[in-house]
Amino acid sequence: MSRTRLYRDGVLAAENFPVADISDYLPETDTAVWLDMCAPDEEDLAAISEELGLHRLAVEDAVHEHQRPKLDRYDTHSFLTAYAVRLDERTAVLTDSELAVFITPKALVTVRKSDDFAIEEVVARWDSAAELAKGGVGFLLHGLLDYIVDGYFEAVQSLDEQIEELEDMVFADRVNHKDMQRRSLALRKSLVRLRRVVLPMREVVNALMRPSLRLASEEMRPYYQDVYDHVLRASEWTESLRDLVTTIRETQLTIQSNRLNTIMKKVTSWAAIIAVPTAVTGFYGQNVPYPGFDQNWGFWVSTVAIVIISASLYALFRRKDWL
Template sequence: MTRTRAYRDGALHKEDFPVAAVSDFLAEPDTTVWVDLCEPSEADLAELADELGLHRLAVEDAVQEHQRPKLDRYDGHAFLTAYAVRFDAESGRVTPSELAAFLTPRALVTVRKDDGFDIEAVVRRWDQGADLAKAGMPFLVHGLLDYIVDGHVEAVQALDEQVESLEDLVFDDRPDQSHLQHRSFQLRKSLTKLRRAVLPMREVISSLMRPDLRLADELTRPYFEDVHDHARHAAEQTESLRELVTTIRETQLNLQSNRLNLIMKKVTGWAAVIAVPTAVTGFYGQNVPYPGNGAPSGFWASTVAVLVLSVGLYALFKKKDWL
């Protein structure tokens, strides 16, 4: 599955042409080419690598999965790895989609490791920002990074709402402890995945803005700085959310422990109250003579003792907030 586009003088010139024609378009002045490949093998990239002079190590990284987000520089081109993310609010899961890209002076080659990366959304951004197309390669790179970083920001905001909902559940009168534990664990796991995709993007974009790469010129620098600012904000918020989820988990355990202590306190208080009639009736159940033995006065004395002592203990425990 291959997509191709050629831009000339800031306008879309042609698209969906064969990969073999890339070198022909690059031979024309003021022309920028984009090639997109989905799940290619190393052999699939061989022809393109020969035409564009791509480094062998970069080609190997492009087809291998689970690369960290990075920007590697080679002679004549740079190699970028990044992750787009999708967040499912119902399950609380973050799904990353890996993307590799080769950046040459006049060509952008994107390599998707799976079809989860919505490349059509990137194309729509390019079409909507056609006024920047005259910048050439920086225009394509900015649109790609802008889509990825905006996805990070949306995922962070959605997770923020989930964490706020989790906070409300913690302070319910009768919280579902099992659901809380599962949800907090799932959110922490999702934040860990998101952190791996989001945090390195600050350094990646900073490296792309270096003058020697000649991407962020006078026209495009404000756009790259805007993307960098969003990436930095997403990274900072991701770190804050991880700490907040940890705090919520600790608060949940503390509240659970406090509730258990309160229950034990009440059970102990009631046990003390119940012990009074047990002791009194046990005393009057002796098989030896005692004052009031076999007489109505003994019954009434024991009854009064049970009532007075039980009510007295209950009032004392209630005053001390033990019941």
């Protein structure tokens, strides 16, 4: 399946026309063509590749999955790989959708690796900023990048909120440690995955702003700068959150260790107190004569000794905050 658009003099002139008609529009002046393809193979790209003079290596990268975010420059065009992300707030699992983009002076070709990439939202952004359509391919590319980078912001903001909830759980009186560990590991995994797609985009957007590519015109340059600022903030935010999750995990382990030490002190203190009557009664239970043997006062001496020693130990442990 494919989708097409034609902009002429900054106005949407045609839509969903046959791919074969693209060659008729390219020679015209002040035109920009958009072609979108979903999960094509090399044969599907062969015709448009010959028409636009696409490099063989770029076509192979557009077909194969799991490319890193990058911008490759060739003689007649540039090739961009990027990822849109989406976060499941219930499970804190981040999913990404890969996109390959061919950028020529008059045409923008997007190759989606699956239907997960919401291309309709990109089209909606183009329609909402129709006054910028005179920017041609630069306008189309900006709308695409703006959608992708805004997705990074939404994901990192949601992750920040979930990490704040995780911080509150650390110091709660009753903590489900198993659930907290699962949650913290899921957040860290999502942050690592987000970092892999966000950090390279800084260099990609910066390279797209170079005058040699002639994409960011004087009118479009502030908009590209805005996208660059957003991706820069998203990458820095991701880095800080990744460190924060690690700190929360270490804090949780420290609190667990401190609680365990407190419990051990209490158990040891009570064991020492309980050992006193055990020792005294054991001593007086010997089958040999001792002071007070077979006498009532001997019983009372042992009882008083148990009470005094146990009370002394209890007071000592309380003063040391062991009980």
